[in-house]
Amino acid sequence: MRPSGKAYLVSLTATLLALSGCSTLPHSGPDNRAIESQASVYLAAQKQEQAPYALVDLTPNVLAFFPLESRKSLSSGFGPSRKGPPALPLGVGDVVSITLFESAAGGLFIPADAGSRPGNFITLPNQTVDTRGLINVPYAGSIRAAGRLPEEIRADIEQRLADRAIEPQVVINLVQSRSSQISVLGDVNSAAKIEINPSGERVLDAISAAGGLSAPGREVYVTLQRGSTTATVPFEELLSNPRENIFLYPGDVVYVNRERRTYLAFGASGLSGRVDFDESNLTLAEALGKVGGLLDSRADAAQIFLYRLVDTATLARMGVQVEGNAGKAGGQYPVIFRLNLRKPDGLFLAQKFAMHDKDILYVSNSDSTEVTKFLAVVNSVTSGVAGPATDAALIRSAERTLR
Template sequence: MRCSVMLLTVTALGLAGCTALPNSGPLSEAVESQAAVKVTSASKAKTAGIDYALVDLNKTLLAYVGDTVTPSFASGFGTGRGGAPNLPLGVGDVVQVTVFESQSGGLFIPADAGSRSGNFVSLPNYTIGRDGMISVPYAGRIRANGRTVEQVQREIEEKLANRAIEPQAIITKINSRSAQVAVLGDVNEPTKIELTEAGDRILDVVSQAGGLSVPGEETYITLQRGSRTGKVYYEDLVKNPRENIFVAPGDTVVVKRERRTYLAFGASGLNGRFNFEESSLTLGEALGQAGGLLDQRADPQQVLLYRTVSRDLLVKLGVDTSRFKGQTVPVIFRANLRDPAMFFAVQKFPMQDKDILYVTNSKSVELTKFLDILNNVTSTASGVSKDVVDTRNAIQDL
């Protein structure tokens, strides 16, 4: 009984005297007590108040999660199997019109032109204005914007048919300013590139801009076309020809380096922020990069991955999402590494940028911590009683 009383007394004195012990900063009690205003959770547990779903990693989940992590140009802008896009004439294009007649003495070729190298005349270069029109002598103003070269040539010939001798018109693009693509960002030579009738794909225009100036495994390619935007990893673009689609006039291609990282906490060999260092990274590889699980501390049944996912994924898995608002849901994916088959699963589960990996401590570790604290307190209590006796004897000796 006396030992219990002494233990409680020493413990209380130790806690009361904490403010007198060396500290690197204020105690949590002082921070809370001296606050002018406190905004805390109403619950006693002081939780963050964020609802989340807990999903165990299994075979069913693997069938869906792989489809949600890889952005695609092919799905958003169409595949690259079709032909190159048409390049109609547009505002700002500089064109030259050449008119041929079958013999001299017509509208454009004088009768005394026997010494000419050909029965044709080339008109001065003309820039298609904002109204989209060009002017051709004796044919008048002709709409060119949005039309193919063949269409404009045919209209010129029709309007000159009654005045020239079997006229034929040829339009040559001198400068195609309406059919350009801007390539910006982390390339060696950001520029505007004029497209060709042969067709230019995304990697073609990136190459013409001098190629990447940053590592490819940390690079995204963003394609902006009108109101649509898509983003693909550069290495996926190289590995999958289907993603290397044709660019179209007015597109903007942005090359940007973005470090993809994840955080690792808890009973893993290493804690901190880690780079992907490659275009794809699995949960198993992420665990290995973070030093694996600590044998003395980790609970292999509770390897947790924190991520925000689309509501559609949970619906596919049969999860009731009625408690969640919005199109995204916070989810904790749990892997049980005591299951031998789970090691195959973690090698197929893809990581995403800004994932949080947490390896929990086993329950035995928490018990060991408590026993260590208890042992320290009892040792301190016995030491205090011995110190009191030694002090009393010393005083008596004086």
């Protein structure tokens, strides 16, 4: 007697389960049963063992706790440096050359019997501004140099020598600047300390002097540190917005950092794998677009999940209390955000929710997709054995059973 459709389905399912363990079927490698049975030690997961996490539906109220990053700027944070190059006073460690002129021979520095000469001047040996900020000039004494412009020092020396030399004139040349330097570090081809040109050095000039970038520009961030003030901008922002390419000041530190920001995409999306941000501010809507959106034949638009570690302080402000060790101050707690694109405002929420580095995006399959998978397996086994009529009856029976 021919079994009923439901009984046939049960029998067929049992047969499929039996065949799945048959060693005669082809395998690409050891299956889970072989691995478990031959393990010398097996620590099985207990029923109660499960990583804790919080599930948060993405709503307008939740967006307030995860705003898009504000646009970072150098031009708005360092004041005068965006107007022009800095004045460069002398500082400790600078090496200077001093030349003294007199209008006639027979003065303080040029003896009367000096004879024919192209000019009445002498050049003193090079001097280094000492740790007290001083240099020494014969008959003028110790001169404060640190923090003063060469023109100020020149006038001071001329005034001190006015009653001893014949109409003295002074020329000061900077031989080596050690106080007016900037440092360029990080992902450049040749990290270095660079002397600031009197005409001014901008941020891109300093990076160029250090050999340029050693990483792709779209993944690079540039940090400028001046005293206690620090600001960071994407490298591409320096290129696209000339206002951000500001002048540098002595003592500035330029740090170039490659930061490859990526997220992982899995499930019923058009593309699975690791995806680069490319942009400095990437939203959830843009992240879905970069992976090809949702697969119409598989995805459940109401079940889009984003996995992220969130600091407990933010969760506390949201009213989510985390207990135990995971809730310690400064810690991070696993959170799954759920986006429902079946709601009319779903795309607006996705457009305002910022992606973070190392986020995991998962698009769930719809329930009908799982039914279709099962029926495809059943149909592949029964086709050619029971015939089309039996297949049709079996499919109807499977649908009633899975309901």
